[in-house]
Amino acid sequence: MSSPSLYHQSDTRIQSELRIIEKSKKNPNHFAPLYKQYHENIFRYIMKRVDDVEAAYDITSNVFVKALTNIHKYEFRGVPFSSWLFRIAKSELYQSFRDKKARRTVSIDKVIIADLFEDFEESFNEERKEKLMEALRLINEKDLALIELRYFERRSYREIGEIISVTENNAKVKTFRALQRLKKVYNK
Template sequence: MPLQLSLPQQSFLPEEEKLLIERAQKDPRFFAPLYERYHDAIFRYVYRRVDEEEQAYDITSSVFVKALQALHKYEYRGLPFSAWLFRIAKSELYQSFRDQKAQRTVSIDKVVLKQVIEEWTEDYTEQDKARLLVALKELKDQQLQLIEMRFFEKRSFKEIGEICGLSENNAKVKTFRAVLKLKQFFHQKE
């Protein structure tokens, strides 16, 4: 099972985080507590989407370097700081897919895969598993991202919305549509 995909509930208070960001905007050395707080979550987000560990480390490094470079432009607009970092991570990931430095990968735990299939069919078979894997490959990338975050990484709709730049409700609706599409592809393969 994944170690820590979503951020733990215990976090900086918004005011505390705001102060840390302001200090880091003046002097990048003060970014250290923010790095310590979010590095693992960002690394795991990247790691599950690329096929090689070294690439995950490289991309994670560039996420934090880019974050430091853009920190002076960061303004608090009600979204948590983590959402801003995840968006940088997402953009860095897709840049490496475009540059063909990394391969788009989906990491799934078999237990989770089984849970998804059991919701749709009465019995879980190896054939169903293979069908679901094929169906996943037929989804559009945005649909795949939503399914990935909601079901394989167990993120809340709020968090999905923050990462994807959607409202919580919109994230819910879009994920629901993605699930319908996946179900449709899954049953087509019968």
């Protein structure tokens, strides 16, 4: 199941979020609407990358604790609040792998994998699926993270750029190179 998109927001919504953020800096209880709004998206982002549902709930909770702890540092500079949360989610996720509280997992579904095979100019079958799964085990973490964001979660290059702290164009180039490297490992 794909998570509801909260990335493309109207100016009114962004302004309303900023007001909540400013209030939350003074009183953390004001953060509740943002927690309710983004909880599912952050949970799904984490869930796709860990093998245990309970660990995913725990990490999600920690993401919001960390967001609240650092909310005083948040300033709107054109990057949506959701991207700031995803950066924290990414950092909490890798911390949980280092602490061995969760195991790095890649979640893929049949429809999305078929799209990836179109890019590979090959049709989907069981043998090729196994080959791709092996390639996904072997590529480096940075390439995998880009492939997950772009191909498995269908995020825009702009959003990917904001999550990994690079420009939209740079995100596009990096993702293209990551896909080339995946193809190379796949074809070995």
